[in-house]
Amino acid sequence: MALVASGGGHTSFAVALAERLLDLEPGLEIEVVAPAGDTNTLRRLASRLRGRGVRVSTSPKPLHPQERLYRVLTRAPHALVKASALARGVDALVCTGSNHSVPPSLAALARGVPVFCVEDPYRVFEKSRSVGLLHGLGAYALLQWGEQLRLYRSRGFYVGLIYERPVYKPERGGYVLVTTGTMGHRLLFRTIARGGLRGYRLVIQAGKYWAEYLKRRLPGSVVFDYDPDIDRWIAGADLVITHQGIAAIQASQAYGKPVVIAFNPDIPLAGGREGAEFVARKLNLGYLTPDPGDPSQLDRVVEETLSKRPAAFGDGAARASKVVLDFVKGVGRRAA
Known part of the structure; x- marks a missing residue:
């Protein structure tokens, strides 16, 4: 199983899913792929997944924020070579959005590996670029709101909000x-x-x-x-x-x-x-x-x-993990 952690909130999705996948299937072999040179993502993964047997690797990110589009041309070949090697050894791949997720997802789709893409919870009225592209090529979409089903009328699974489990007891620290x-x-x-x-x-x-x-x-x-x-x-x-x-x-x-x-x-x-x-x-x-x-x-x-109390929703990461595992075992694939 491969999870692509593409930085920022994308990494948070990957951590949340890795946690729940290991809860459902202890001993599952998971590789998390971070952007090359992204020390913040690597530190976050180490902080949250240390000791759980998760392998972390890196691959080039074709385009970083505020960069010009031509940079894709210099990085894409290396990214695709790295992605092709990754796709040979996995039975499912979860992309978390961002252009960093695209090369591994394309390589996996080309090899017939099921790909699941987490759609952004803020993308309710239009698809995000990367997830929309990959869904059009055959990937499944993991949706965080029921309202997103109108964007993904096929191969879309409403799972709920995907977030990391708490690691500290909430308190009021005065700030x-x-x-x-x-x-x-x-x-x-x-x-x-x-x-x-x-x-x-x-x-x-x-x-x-x-x-x-x-x-x-x-x-x-x-x-x-x-x-x-x-x-x-x-x-x-x-x-x-x-x-x-x-x-x-x-x-x-x-x-x-x-x-x-x-x-x-x-x-x-x-x-x-x-x-x-x-x-x-x-x-x-x-x-x-x-x-x-x-x-x-x-x-x-x-x-x-x-004075507001946030509305509470269920554990979307657990439901998304079950969808992915069912497909790996053949259950979800037959249902789809």
Whole structure:
């Protein structure tokens, strides 16, 4: 079994599925494929899957965020060679989205290996590019909302929300956690720097571009670029502020935390405004598009959200793992 962990939220999906697959089938041979050179993903995989017998390998990512398209031409041949070797030794492959998942999935499909792609929970009104492409070529789609079935009328399985199991006991640590992934959040960070959330103790995971900026402007706050054990910070937060990403799902579902989704228009591949509003509404979360010109807007939404209890959904990772294992054993294939 191979799981492609393509960084960020894609890695979170892979970890969640690896955990549940091993619960259902102890001793299952699992290889997790991370992007070459992605130290954050490798640290996260080591933090969550150490001691469970999971093999971790790497393959080139054809295109990184903010890179020009021509870079695909230089990396794609190597990625396809690596993917072809991987596909020879697996009986199923799970892709978690991103262009990094495409070469291994194509190689597996070419060899007749069943491929399952996790669709983004924020892609409710249109397919994500990678999953849509691979589904059109014969892959199965693992869907996190029933509403996504209209996008995938064939070879689509509604499984529910896919998130990692909690590793810490939730508590109220007296701080608000702001976490926005590798790329950060321009509007949100400028809103905070201009006085938003001044009355709160802040812990900020700022990403590789914004950590120094925030450290200079918020000397009393805890600011860091990345922590592979972000769950420790989530578990202790009174409230979590994040963008349209997996952290909103993890914090609300695994830890029951009130969450504010601060929509980030600078990362369109993470889903549009409609998708972010949909997730916030379904999960009973706070929602806004931060405005640096009106920092008080952020404070109002946080105050309103602190008293909200997130809506709880079932364990989609467990259901998705059962779908994949049934296919490997031939049960699901006959049913389909």
